[in-house]
Amino acid sequence: MTAKCVGCGLHWNVSIYQKIPRSGYICPHCESRLRAGETLPNKQADQSGRPQKMKGAKP
Numbered sequence: 483m484t485a486k487c488v489g490c491g492l493h494w495n496v497s498i499y500q501k502i503p504r505s506g507y508i509c510p511h512c513e514s515r516l517r518a519g520e521t522l523p524n525k526q527a528d529q530s531g532r533p534q535k536m537k538g539a540k541p
């Protein structure tokens with residue numbers, strides 16, 4: 483299967499047995515960047531563009 487990396491937005495081949503966190507898949511490339519203390523540009527854009535639909539929504 484493939485998983486979309488939340489860091490670079492690319493699709494990577496991953497094993498179906500690989501655990502993918504709910505926050506999203508991080509490819510080895512971005513993982514090393516994160517470990518180096520860098521931020522992922524794609525992730526920042528995702529956070530700023532997050533819709534706030536929970537506010538005021540009633541069940």
Ligand SMILES: [Zn+2]
Pocket residue numbers: 487488489490491492508509510511512513
């Ligand atoms: Zn990536």
